[in-house]
Amino acid sequence: MGGEFKDECGVFGLSLKDRSDYMVRHMFLGLFSLQHRGQESCGISYETDDGIEVVKSRGLVSGDFLENLPKNVSSKIAVGHVRYATCGASNLINAQPLIFKSNKGDVAIAHNGNLPNSERLKRDLLLKGAIFQTTSDSEILIHLMSMLPGSDFETSLIDSLKTLEGAYAMLVMSNDKLIAFRDPQGFRPLSYGFINEGVVFSSETAALTIIGAHDITTVKPGELIVCSNGAIIKKIDLSGGQKPAQCVFELIYFARPDSVVFDEAVYQFRLRVGRKLAQNRHKDTDLVIPVPDSGNVSALGFSRESGIPFDLSLMRNHYTGRTFIKPGQQLREDSVKMKLNPVATEIRGKTLSIIDDSLVRGTTSKKIVKMLREAGAKEVHVYLASPEIIGSCYYGINTPTTDELISAQNKPVEIAKIIGADSVTFLSVADLKECLTDSNAFCYACFNREYPTTIDELSCKGCF
């Protein structure tokens, strides 16, 4: 279930008309609003008279990072990042933004996504003499830029993008420009809006509305936007007519329900999914209960469609971070109990429809079903707000290998037995598509293994 799916990353950046100490406040609020997309590290880079400065910390935006933020600094361009390591080791050197002093001037980069051809590109660059500072695939772009002739930052960036494949929503800054772009298929989201002082970009619109941005819109797949002095000075279409393949899991799980992602309101989408699931329900149970938080809105849709009362008797403790739980620790075993607890008085003797976003390995759902039965539930019917996950993701989502995916190995009836549920029901791919405004614009590869790019055997096996 949701807890088994790892987060990815979030980017946030701005270009202001004038240098302002608002920069730090906006960057903090923006990254704080994207915290759900990555909790391992965070950082901002910003322009100064002495070049680009960077502040990075491990952990949460409200942790050491807040303490380390510069005081009394005025700047007009900044980019920021919250990170979950989908590629490259989880240490501070790989924390973003990455900054470089290059023959194109100071450059900082914040990247959400994954480059399936990264290992091949890196091998070629090493042969040409590149010296890598990090193990992050995002650094490849800087080396591609620096190896091109000429000193123009913008031209070298655009030319380098022709070599990249895969998923990238990126913010790249020099001392006087902010450039935002999505890969031609638009796997990862990126939006922008306007504030009095300039232009703001974010992985999700929730971070834009929180700082009061207006006229919010999506950076289109393959679109590149150049900003300077708080204004958009150029937009270029680099899509090459490729078919979009936006990650449908952003809508199912990653994005906040108060965001609009890929021009789709996440809350509305999840309500529709819940209604679809209810139309395929096995029986009318006593209660509909979400696995919080990612199952909340779909459970509400399920309840509205079925007329079965919505109930919150699976409680989430919001104070459980994951950074302090080290692999192999006993605490990891207890992590589900630390995070979720049933309200026995409400579920004892009842039949339940449990709504969650997805099923990955099945280990978390097994623990949840056991917990509910121990609390006295009479029947537990599990509904998933996504189809069966049968393939790994190569585009920035840290899914396990196929042999660890419970749906790649088992039918729903077998899965019900494994996790101890009375039944398990998945959303069908057809029903998922019906819940989308433009179903042709999405990637469904983890449900049907039809990958929208070629997958490079050399690349980044550690991610999968």
Ligand code: SF4
């Ligand atoms: S394979 Fe799945 S998780 Fe990865 S981009 Fe496609 S839809 Fe998203």
